[in-house]
Amino acid sequence: MFSLPARPRLLRQRHGRRRALAATAIVAALAAGVTAALTLRSPHSPAPGTLTVATWNMCGIRQWHCAATGSPERKRRALTGLVTDDGARVVLLQEACAGDVAAVRRTLGTSWHTAFRPYLSRDAVGRTTPIRCAGAAQGEAGYAILAGYPLVSVASVPAQQPTVGVTRGILCATVKTPGIRVCDAHLSPAHSDAAHPGWEFRDDQLKALAAAVPSRRTVYGGDLNVNPPGPRNPASWVWPAGPYTVQRECAQTSATSRAARPTHASGHKLDYLFTGLERSRCTVRDLNASDHYALVMRVRTG
Numbered sequence: 358m359f360s361l362p363a364r365p366r367l368l369r370q371r372h373g374r375r376r377a378l379a380a381t382a383i384v385a386a387l388a389a390g391v392t393a394a395l396t397l398r399s400p401h402s403p404a405p406g407t408l409t410v411a412t413w414n415m416c417g418i419r420q421w422h423c424a425a426t427g428s429p430e431r432k433r434r435a436l437t438g439l440v441t442d443d444g445a446r447v448v449l450l451q452e453a454c455a456g457d458v459a460a461v462r463r464t465l466g467t468s469w470h471t472a473f474r475p476y477l478s479r480d481a482v483g484r485t486t487p488i489r490c491a492g493a494a495q496g497e498a499g500y501a502i503l504a505g506y507p508l509v510s511v512a513s514v515p516a517q518q519p520t521v522g523v524t525r526g527i528l529c530a531t532v533k534t535p536g537i538r539v540c541d542a543h544l545s546p547a548h549s550d551a552a553h554p555g556w557e558f559r560d561d562q563l564k565a566l567a568a569a570v571p572s573r574r575t576v577y578g579g580d581l582n583v584n585p586p587g588p589r590n591p592a593s594w595v596w597p598a599g600p601y602t603v604q605r606e607c608a609q610t611s612a613t614s615r616a617a618r619p620t621h622a623s624g625h626k627l628d629y630l631f632t633g634l635e636r637s638r639c640t641v642r643d644l645n646a647s648d649h650y651a652l653v654m655r656v657r658t659g
Contacts, residue, residue, distance in 0.1 A: 406659040407637065408535050411439050412449040412628055414543075414580045414649035417457055418498045419491040427646040429457055429492055435644035436461050436503075443642065443653050446505040447532055449541035449630075451580040452647075455496035458503060465505070472511045475499040477524040481552065485524065500528060500543045500579070507533040514540065516565035517558050519550035527566050529577075535658040537634075540577035542566050547582075547592070559583050560595040567599035573633035575604065576656065580649065581629050585615040604631040607639040607654040622648045630654045 415432050416423040427435075436457070439445045450458065455473055462469045475487040475497040488498045502508060514527035522545075529540040544566075545558040559582065570577050586593035586601070600606065601615060607630040608617040618641050620628035630639075630652055638655035 406657055407655055408446055408532070408537060408576075408658050409444045409638075409653060409655045410447045410449070410539065410576045410630060410632075411443065411445040411642075411651050411653045412451075412541070412578050412580070412630055413439065413644065413651040414451040414628065414647060415453045415457070416647035416649060417454045417490060417495075418452050418488070421452065423452070423648070426648055429454065429495060432646045433457050433461050433464075435646040437464055438644065439642075439651060439653070440465060440505070443640070443651075444655075445653060447537075447539055447576070448503040449539065449579050450501045450503060451541070451543040452498065453501050454490035454492065454498055455501075456490070456492070456494045458501050459496075462503060469503065469505050470508050471501055471503050472508050472528060472530050473497075473499055473501040474513060474526055474528050476526075479519065479521060479524055481521050488523070500526065500541055502528060502530050502539060502541050504530075504532055504539075506535070509533050514565050514569045517561040519545060519552075519556075519558065521552040522549050527562070527569065529569055536574060537656075537658060538570055538575045538577075540566060540569055540575070540579075542577065542579040542581060544580070544582045557592075557595065559592070560597070563595055563600070564597045567597050570604070571633070572603055574658075576630060576632045576634070576654070577604070578607075578628070578630040578652070580627055582627055584625055584627070585617060587615045600629075600631050604633045605636065606631050607636065607652055608641075620650045620652055628652050632656050634658065 416426045462471050476499050477485040478488050479485045490498045508530040511530040518524045525543040527542045531538050544562045548554045550556050584590045586596040617626045620626050634656040640653045642651040644651055
């Protein structure tokens with residue numbers, strides 16, 4: 358059965374309280390009338406037939422208002438912790454630096470693999486230039502997939518982008534061993550086109566993302582830069598069919614539910630994981646190294 362994480366006040370608890378968090382989550386779920394079926398296992402030994410996937414915007418590009426969110430070393434430790442402490446075997450990353458992702462992959466060992474795409478800056482005459490991170494050894498800034506399995510059929514998904522401004526994107530790959538298609542997306546926020554600030558791109562980008570995945574054996578998401586659809590979100594119209602219906606979101610508790618805990622320090626939910634597989638766990642993790650929280654989901658792959 359699907360279980361909810363503990364109350365929001367526990368968001369900033371650190372690793373040493375992991376067992377207490379799990380116990381509190383069970384009590385809270387039972388008190389709410391939700392049947393909880395959690396098996397406490399070491400994240401170092403994931404349950405057979407399961408896959409844990411995380412998404413995290415690292416806020417690693419210091420010039421993008423990230424200077425106060427932690428050093429590169431701190432972010433690398435936090436990313437490594439998603440694997441060693443939370444058991445993630447696939448991590449979708451945004452606002453990451455190529456050098457940091459490569460360093461974490463080396464730390465994790467030769468069984469780990471990465472796919473990376475840089476952000477591009479497009480000027481008024483159409484010239485594009487890769488955006489670089491501030492540190493000398495950090496290399497290009499971009500979005501990436503980090504996986505403890507070989508990645509095959511790696512491909513970028515075309516979608517409309519600002520005519521002048523930052524080109525973000527969608528990157529998909531098949532995780533070879535369980536045969537799951539994963540897609541990492543970083544969508545354009547509102548007013549992101551310097552030449553046409555009123556133009557909206559998220560509707561086209563979300564349609565492209567939803568169309569790029571199979572109906573069931575998939576996990577997709579990332580930093581979608583939009584709140585969940587609902588009466589309080591005037592941008593709800595950008596959401597296509599597929600998310601929340603054909604595939605369910607990490608924290609979705611029913612077919613009609615769109616509520617979820619915030620994933621950004623501003624109090625908004627901007628980060629998502631959707632899947633056609635059965636979910637067995639969903640957790641929001643404040644890694645204390647970004648203005649975004651990590652979203653961690655376990656699915657059954659059998």
